Every structure is written in structure tokens, then in C-alpha cells.
Amino acid sequence: MLIKLNWITLRVSNLEASLGFYHDILGLPIQRRFESRGRQIAMLGMENEAKLELIEGSESILKQEAGVSIGYEVNSLDEAMERLAQLNIPIVRGPIQPNPHLRFIYITDPDGFEVQLAEHV
Known part of the structure; x- marks a missing residue:
């Protein structure tokens, strides 16, 4: 079986603030933005590499304390x-x-x- 990392998902409290960090500061290209089931989502990263998926949500956010x-x-x-x-x-x-x-x-x-x-x- 061949396995390849496709994306990592982070649930964020404010998508625009997160895009400001990952896109504007770190320089990750935004591959696409869309809405799914009422949630704003952005996929960032280089072409043909694993992506970072940011999902804006109101549920409890997993923080760095979780490792x-x-x-x-x-x-x-x-x-x-x-x-x-x-x-x-x-x-x-x-x-x-x-x-x-x-x-x-x-x-x-x-x-x-x-x-x-x-x-x-």
C-alpha cells in the first residue's frame, strides 16, 4: 500500500487572522477557498505538496497544549x-x-x- 500525506486540518477561530498568518506572514499560497456546511475553509500550500486545511469553526479549538x-x-x-x-x-x-x-x-x-x-x- 502506498500512502502519501494529503493535508493537515486545523480548526481555527478566525479564518482571516489565520490566513494573515499562514499566507501573508509565512507565504503559503492559498490554493482555494470555499464554504462547506456553513463553514469557511481554505487550503494552503505548494502545488503537489501536502496542504494545510484551515476550517473556521465555533467549536472548541485544539490548542498547542495538546501537542x-x-x-x-x-x-x-x-x-x-x-x-x-x-x-x-x-x-x-x-x-x-x-x-x-x-x-x-x-x-x-x-x-x-x-x-x-x-x-x-
């Missing part, structure tokens, strides 16, 4: 940290370098989900 985090690779962690500083986005952990080939930081999205930005050096 959920999303990781993205960046070309330059230093450039990413500089951009985050310009946008007043705090780094909640890091930079961490567990080995000579990997560095990463953690930030949080508007709903408190942890987002890891990693650079393989």
Missing part, C-alpha cells in the same frame, strides 16, 4: 527570524540546533498552534 505542531522548512533561518522580528512575531522557543545539520525555532499562530521553522544546513 499539535506544524513544521515548515525555510531556506535561511536567519532571514526568517529577521522577517519575524520586523513583523513583531515573537519566537517562543529557539533557535535550537540539535545537531550540526539542523536549526529551528518555534512561533505560534493566532490560535496558539506551534509552528516550527527549520533550516537544514
Whole structure:
């Protein structure tokens, strides 16, 4: 059996705030937006890669305390940290370098989900 990650779903409290974070700040392309059963939904990510599905909802939102985090690779962690500083986005952990080939930081999205930005050096 061949299995491939298709998408990860986050239920968010405010879709526009989340799009501001994932699209405007992190630069993920919006592949499509639509409504389903009264919920606003957006799919973000690069073509031919796993997507991030954001569903706006009023039900209880799963927060980072539950151990959920999303990781993205960046070309330059230093450039990413500089951009985050310009946008007043705090780094909640890091930079961490567990080995000579990997560095990463953690930030949080508007709903408190942890987002890891990693650079393989």
C-alpha cells in the first residue's frame, strides 16, 4: 500500500487572522477557498505538496497544549527570524540546533498552534 500525506486540518477561530498568518506572514499560497456546511475553509500550500486545511469553526479549538505542531522548512533561518522580528512575531522557543545539520525555532499562530521553522544546513 502506498500512502502519501494529503493535508493537515486545523480548526481555527478566525479564518482571516489565520490566513494573515499562514499566507501573508509565512507565504503559503492559498490554493482555494470555499464554504462547506456553513463553514469557511481554505487550503494552503505548494502545488503537489501536502496542504494545510484551515476550517473556521465555533467549536472548541485544539490548542498547542495538546501537542499539535506544524513544521515548515525555510531556506535561511536567519532571514526568517529577521522577517519575524520586523513583523513583531515573537519566537517562543529557539533557535535550537540539535545537531550540526539542523536549526529551528518555534512561533505560534493566532490560535496558539506551534509552528516550527527549520533550516537544514
